[in-house]
Amino acid sequence: MKKQLNKILIINLLSKNKGFTLIELLVVVIIVGVLSAVALPNYVAQIGKARETEAKTGLGAIAHSQQAYHFETQSFYSDSNLQELGVNSVGQYYSYTADNTANGSKAIHTAYATDPDNSGARDFSIGVYYSVPNYSQTLCIASSVDENGTTSSVIAQTDGSCSGGNSIH
Numbered sequence: 001m002k003k004q005l006n007k008i009l010i011i012n013l014l015s016k017n018k019g020f021t022l023i024e025l026l027v028v029v030i031i032v033g034v035l036s037a038v039a040l041p042n043y044v045a046q047i048g049k050a051r052e053t054e055a056k057t058g059l060g061a062i063a064h065s066q067q068a069y070h071f072e073t074q075s076f077y078s079d080s081n082l083q084e085l086g087v088n089s090v091g092q093y094y095s096y097t098a099d100n101t102a103n104g105s106k107a108i109h110t111a112y113a114t115d116p117d118n119s120g121a122r123d124f125s126i127g128v129y130y131s132v133p134n135y136s137q138t139l140c141i142a143s144s145v146d147e148n149g150t151t152s153s154v155i156a157q158t159d160g161s162c163s164g165g166n167s168i169h
Contacts, residue, residue: 048120051093055111059126066107066128076107093119108156116145127156139168
């Protein structure tokens with residue numbers, strides 16, 4: 001009797017079709033599709049934020065160089081050649097503009113994303129100010145990704161406010 005049951009069990013196990021049904025596969029495909037539709041935009045936004053650190057670092061270097069230059073000459077550097085300050089004007093994702101109107105009390109520089117559509121990065125601007133005896137800075141970030149990639153949509157103002165974006169402290 002036991003041998004007969006074992007034989008029937010083995011025959012039943014071997015005769016069953018193995019694999020997934022079409023419905024099971026469709027359910028899995030739908031779940032993967034929903035998860036990727038939710039996760040992909042968040043992933044792209046995080047890549048953009050990571051690339052924005054280049055602008056923050058570059059503008060920070062420009063601001064420190066401007067402060068050192070002002071400390072020595074009592075005026076901010078106003079030429080368009082940022083390499084004189086020891087700073088590159090082009091990065092991997094950003095280009096930096098010089099302030100040709102810099103004077104003894106302020107200098108404003110911008111960083112604009114060179115390929116905003118693909119990088120997802122926003123524009124930045126920094127204002128460096130001197131009022132005896134202190135230096136101060138205002139870092140501005142654009143409210144959204146700027147589409148043109150040639151000019152900045154956010155500008156730090158001479159009064160320390162931001163035009164076209166928000167101030168970061």
